[in-house]
Amino acid sequence: MKTAIMKRIITAGVMILLISCTNNGGAKMNDLTVFPKGDKAGNQIFTNTVWVKMMLTDQDSVFDTQAYNVTFEPAGRTHWHSHPGGQLLFATKGEGYYQEKDKPAQLLKEGDMVAIPPNVVHWHGAGPVETFVHLGMSTKVHLGPAEWFGPVTDEEYAEATSKQ
Numbered sequence: 001m002k003t004a005i006m007k008r009i010i011t012a013g014v015m016i017l018l019i020s021c022t023n024n025g026g027a028k029m030n031d032l033t034v035f036p037k038g039d040k041a042g043n044q045i046f047t048n049t050v051w052v053k054m055m056l057t058d059q060d061s062v063f064d065t066q067a068y069n070v071t072f073e074p075a076g077r078t079h080w081h082s083h084p085g086g087q088l089l090f091a092t093k094g095e096g097y098y099q100e101k102d103k104p105a106q107l108l109k110e111g112d113m114v115a116i117p118p119n120v121v122h123w124h125g126a127g128p129v130e131t132f133v134h135l136g137m138s139t140k141v142h143l144g145p146a147e148w149f150g151p152v153t154d155e156e157y158a159e160a161t162s163k164q
Contacts, residue, residue: 034092035069035135045081047151049073050125058141066138072096076132077125077157080149085140087116089124096132097161098124099152105160108132118143123152127161 038053049072056067064085069092080101089098091112098114099105101121108114108124116122118140126132138146152160 034133037071038069045079045148046076047079047125047157048076050076050078055135064140064142066141068136070134070136072126072132074126074130075128075157077152078123079151080121080123081146082119082121082149083116083138083146084118084143085138086118086120088137088139089114089116090135090137091132092135093133094126094130096124096126096134098122099160104163108134121149125152 035055036053038051041050041052051071053069054066055069056063056065058064058066077097089108091108091110093110095110096108097105098108098116099122100116106114107127114124124134
């Protein structure tokens with residue numbers, strides 16, 4: 001019950017923030033970046049070019065949550081990983097993919113949300129043609145950091161993104 005209420009509060013807060021940031025002095029909707037792009041990430045947990053902006057860390061969170069904006073250049077993606085407390089993804093720009101281990105990939109478009117249960121091995125990132133941006137939230141971070149299992153191979157990526 002408490003978890004369901006917290007999820008609703010967090011989701012409502014994110015949606016209000018997204019709505020409030022959509023009018024940027026008359027800029028075209030496709031030109032907007034809701035959150036800062038952040039810093040270029042290393043290749044220890046990503047493949048190709050990815051930027052990450054940490055917005056809320058577990059050190060400053062009374063919500064037991066981390067929040068981050070991630071920008072994936074075409075073909076940019078995470079490595080296979082899981083979160084002991086689960087993860088939420090909110091697609092904010094472009095089209096990308098989410099795939100759980102041994103399951104078909106899901107195409108993600110602006111406005112889509114994925115609720116990833118704890119300990120589910122998965123990856124997410126951009127398609128091969130356009131940039132993809134999502135807001136990610138790791139929940140119940142007191143349970144520990146993400147566990148990383150290595151890169152999504154080019155073959156796995158090609159197979160996942162060619163079926164859409």
